[in-house]
Amino acid sequence: MNLLRCSGLSKRYGNKLALDNVDLTLETGSPIALVGPNGAGKTTLMSLLLGFIKPSSGKISVFGEQPGSSTLLGKVAALTQDAVLDPDFSLLTQLALYARLHGFSGKSADAEALRVLALVGLSDAINSLPKALSHGMGKRAAIAQALIGNPKLVLLDEPTAGLDPVNARNIRELVADLSPDITFLISSHNLEELEKLCGKVLYLDHGKLSQAVDLSAPDQQAYLTLQMHPCDMSALQAHLQHLPGVEAIQFSGKHTLVLQYLPEKATELDIQLLQLLKQQRLQYRMLLNGRTLEDQLFS
């Protein structure tokens, strides 16, 4: 199903061109990442999508409708980075109130609040006050709020920022569990996390959509990424260069090499590489079929 269509989309704040002629079509499904340096235009794109601001020029539609139109009410939701609940009212009270604002009445509002709190694993904390919750639980409560009314698109801005690794993982699992019934658009600077979670990555830079990487598609050119325990990396690079089909080898950090190869000339390159490491008595930490998202975006 078509999720988003932008053509020639631009947004100007005074002299500042925050979004510059963006053409983009997205379908519903696995989570979509929105990345880019500070000031690249990510928040501007999300605000346009939510109908909070209007384009300066160009067109944008969400599920075929104008952002902000009444037909999208309840279909699109967002968790902003600094979303907070009132510290002095219980989770159930507040979420039931939000459910009423979404059109649920009386008991069905309570039921909806309980449903979304269960989805995020907070059934035991329904009577807790937000001020008594840990940071991770607070984040989950804020996500629960965004899930009220069964939206089809949820925008998450830095959903795991400031969370410890275990809580960050819980949020990732939650997002993965809820996809693809809900399509998530996630703005984040955490590439490793996005790589684990998303099917597609949009890269904005200076307001331009400079790349759209499909993580589920095999790399057009073939790559292997090899991360080693400390060893003589230059000597290893020289050995690897002689494996059949290897076209180029680049460093990606001190102990990581990215091999580009020609699939038609390299048969079972991964096996040959492992045999070479064994012969040389070298220990690897990780062998990845392909390139990391960071290498795809920045090399």
Ligand SMILES: Nc1ncnc2c1ncn2[C@@H]1O[C@H](COP(=O)(O)OP(=O)(O)OP(=O)(O)O)[C@@H](O)[C@H]1O
């Ligand atoms: N209301 C505004 N008035 C003027 N300029 C703005 C306004 N909002 C954003 N900008 C400018 O537009 C550009 C894009 O900002 P935006 O907040 O969309 O970037 P971002 O990618 O979300 O950045 P960050 O990663 O830092 O959150 C920036 O140069 C910013 O200073």
